[in-house]
Amino acid sequence: MAEGKRRMERKTRGYGSFPKPIQKRFAKTTKKTMLKYKCTECGHIVQGKGMRLKKVEVARG
Numbered sequence: 001m002a003e004g005k006r007r008m009e010r011k012t013r014g015y016g017s018f019p020k021p022i023q024k025r026f027a028k029t030t031k032k033t034m035l036k037y038k039c040t041e042c043g044h045i046v047q048g049k050g051m052r053l054k055k056v057e058v059a060r061g
Contacts, residue, residue, distance in 0.1 A: 030054050 011019045033056055035048035 028052070 030052040032050040033053045034050045037046045037048060038044070039046075
């Protein structure tokens with residue numbers, strides 16, 4: 001038997017369930033958004049840093 005399975009059985013022996021509560025809902029309210037910058041001449045795409053945003057609005061100016 002694998003070491004992780006043995007450890008988990010040892011932890012849950014007296015409880016009849018998991019030793020810690022299992023998370024049922026998402027902890028994060030937003031997802032990470034990646035900004036992709038594309039070169040107009042050669043078409044090369046560079047990904048920017050991912051950031052957490054609720055709403056993304058791209059404006060050309």
